[in-house]
Amino acid sequence: DAGITQSPRHKVTETGTPVTLRCHQTENHRYMYWYRQDPGHGLRLIHYSYGVKDTDKGEVSDGYSVSRSKTEDFLLTLESATSSQTSVYFCAIVDLAQREQYFGPGTRLTVT
């Protein structure tokens, strides 16, 4: 599992509230990613990071921000949650030696 944990694993929140999801890795990987998974859409990239304080937008970044102040943690923030952000969120890392992405266990977020 490449030492990836996500917290919380489940969250229910109300529309308009801010929400922060955390991804933690223990193996010092440089690249980290946030995806959302929705039926009929597969996984879509929200934001990614290529180093501490280095981040970039993905395909569906509107309404989301990220921060990476240390190698092991990559935070995803929903600034003002909306019902359209109800989804399962997966964090991933890249093992550059194998050129493979490994995924965390996911966070199921429900916005009511």
Place this chain on the structure above:
Amino acid sequence: AQSVSQHNHHVILSEAASLELGCNYSYGGTVNLFWYVQYPGQHLQLLLKYFSGDPLVKGIKGFEAEFIKSKFSFNLRKPSVQWSDTAEYFCAVNTGGGNKLTFGTGTQLKVEL
């Protein structure tokens, strides 16, 4: 931008039947290709990958995939499926820059006893 198409959204097979799931991508340059599997309630796991060389790649659990450059395809196959193969399967492509993956919409496979 690249895109990935998986035309079979739901597939139902009986145990021991053969499986082929289609994957097509739209990108004219060098690609790295992946198939991931997601068992119910779990995260994605890598089945196999193609970077270069032999276009027929073998992965875990008896799966294989063939890269056909002229058809922009990377179809997943298994000669004989098992009930435990019931899962969702995702094709993904990486075209460089940031090691980002673009995923297809997934194929839900149900294997019946």
